[in-house]
Amino acid sequence: MNLLTTTLCLCLALVACHHHELVSEPMDIAKDELDRCKGLEMDAVAVDEEGVPVFFKDVHLFKGFHGKSELSNGTYEELDDIHALHHVDAALSMNCNKSDIACLFFFQDHMVFRYIHEKLVAGYPKSISEAFPGIPDHLDAAMQCPKPVCEKNTLIFFKGDEIYYYDVETTAVEVKEFPAMPNCTSALLFNGQSYCFFGTQFVEFDPKTGAIDGRWPKEARDYFMRCPVYGEGSVHLDRERCSHVRLDAVTSDDAKTIYIFRDHHYLSIDKVNGTFESDTIDSEFKEVHSDLDAAFAFQGHLYMMKGDHVLAYKSGEPPTLVEGYPKTVKEVLGLDGDIDAAFVCPGDKVAHIFQGQTVYEVNMTSSTLPREAVFDALMPLFKKVDAAMCGETGVDLVVGSHFYHFDSTKLMFLARSLPEQQRVSRVLLGCDH
Ligand SMILES: *[C@@H]1O[C@H](CO)[C@@H](O)[C@H](O)[C@H]1NC(C)=O
Ligand SMILES: *[C@@H]1O[C@H](CO)[C@@H](O)[C@H](O)[C@H]1NC(C)=O
Ligand SMILES: *[C@@H]1O[C@H](CO)[C@@H](O)[C@H](O)[C@H]1NC(C)=O
Numbered sequence: 001m002n003l004l005t006t007t008l009c010l011c012l013a014l015v016a017c018h019h020h021e022l023v024s025e026p027m028d029i030a031k032d033e034l035d036r037c038k039g040l041e042m043d044a045v046a047v048d049e050e051g052v053p054v055f056f057k058d059v060h061l062f063k064g065f066h067g068k069s070e071l072s073n074g075t076y077e078e079l080d081d082i083h084a085l086h087h088v089d090a091a092l093s094m095n096c097n098k099s100d101i102a103c104l105f106f107f108q109d110h111m112v113f114r115y116i117h118e119k120l121v122a123g124y125p126k127s128i129s130e131a132f133p134g135i136p137d138h139l140d141a142a143m144q145c146p147k148p149v150c151e152k153n154t155l156i157f158f159k160g161d162e163i164y165y166y167d168v169e170t171t172a173v174e175v176k177e178f179p180a181m182p183n184c185t186s187a188l189l190f191n192g193q194s195y196c197f198f199g200t201q202f203v204e205f206d207p208k209t210g211a212i213d214g215r216w217p218k219e220a221r222d223y224f225m226r227c228p229v230y231g232e233g234s235v236h237l238d239r240e241r242c243s244h245v246r247l248d249a250v251t252s253d254d255a256k257t258i259y260i261f262r263d264h265h266y267l268s269i270d271k272v273n274g275t276f277e278s279d280t281i282d283s284e285f286k287e288v289h290s291d292l293d294a295a296f297a298f299q300g301h302l303y304m305m306k307g308d309h310v311l312a313y314k315s316g317e318p319p320t321l322v323e324g325y326p327k328t329v330k331e332v333l334g335l336d337g338d339i340d341a342a343f344v345c346p347g348d349k350v351a352h353i354f355q356g357q358t359v360y361e362v363n364m365t366s367s368t369l370p371r372e373a374v375f376d377a378l379m380p381l382f383k384k385v386d387a388a389m390c391g392e393t394g395v396d397l398v399v400g401s402h403f404y405h406f407d408s409t410k411l412m413f414l415a416r417s418l419p420e421q422q423r424v425s426r427v428l429l430g431c432d433h
């Protein structure tokens, strides 16, 4: 049966049971942009080839942790072919054969679609029973569980309270029930951890045993989406520490405090006693408000870059805006705006400024403005650095939810291969996920 006939049959079969839903939905659900901060229960989630989680809801998808909804068929064209379904039941990504390429699988009703590089693989969609014998139709959620997270290379499928372990090599299926687990509506392996989403909440679980730590569930909007504070019950501190949303900027003010900026919030870490505090950026740096690009500390001042402006604050409780600021990035750093990341090493006089793969050097002791930015080096290791910090032990570059440590600025520029990838939340911030 070719795709068109399959689709047609499916549509006919589904009109009846979906009729009541269609009536209560707006006429054209594709036109309505979805707001993920309004408490959506996602239909499915999987990481794409770039390692970015993609969340699916109805005919829309959300790429990454913030940004608007897009039509799913803008990226995965054929997903629209089964019109009447209006949603994806489940999604998973796994390594295709031995290569590092990610294959994405989407499950809709009794069919499965397989994509490589956003192109439908020949022979798909096919029935789930053909592609994954022993796995039921109408799934709720799916995820990959490769070795060594699971004992064998496994795909885990969720339907109601039943959990199916599909052995990728032997295709053997084992059905499990984990009483402690909620019924997942989507599931994700991300940064080596397993997450089960249900409603607007999620739990982290042990994929081998289904065990869940007592502190769960948590609100997905706090950890997987970049939403402004949306109501009561959101826990600032834990959220700011352990969120998977990218950092905007990070800096260490001289000896005492590390500041981490993300969206509308900042987190400060006391380097002496290791305590964390979190508050809104408005409460301490109200002229910045939110969405900082980069920050560095120099001689008792915190310099914060946002768009084409720089704000300078004198460290203290509370920090105070230095007279004459904001100034333009052009004046203070000799560059056009939109800085990705910046750092000054303790005791150093030179600011290193990242714009894409280019790093510039600015002599901060020079008091005549505009200062001049000098080309420093290219950083071929990263397309874009999100945040950077220099301390007594060297430089940390943050890219997405990971960071990379270099023992010095010089070694950072000399590096031609990636140092060990470390998790921001776990290593830098001491989170359990
Ligand atoms: C994409 O999906 C939407 C919603 O189902 C549909 O209205 C639109 O026609 C589709 N676009 C294409 C190019 O298939
Ligand atoms: C991996 O699988 C894809 C799709 O089935 C195929 O095109 C590709 O040649 C395979 N690669 C290797 C290294 O086997
Ligand atoms: C979980 O799914 C089972 C069916 O498999 C159902 O009986 C049960 O009510 C569901 N639990 C919740 C909390 O929805």
Ligand SMILES: *[C@@H]1O[C@H](CO)[C@@H](O)[C@H](O)[C@H]1NC(C)=O
Residues within 6 Å of the ligand: 270, 272, 273, 274, 275
């Ligand atoms: C840690 O130090 C900061 C100031 O340096 C202080 O405000 C805070 O109360 C201290 N916390 C603890 C638990 O000692």
Ligand SMILES: *[C@@H]1O[C@H](CO)[C@@H](O)[C@H](O)[C@H]1NC(C)=O
Residues within 6 Å of the ligand: 363, 364, 365, 366, 367
């Ligand atoms: C930085 O600027 C100061 C003041 O203009 C100058 O004395 C110093 O030599 C400069 N340092 C470097 C490394 O260019």
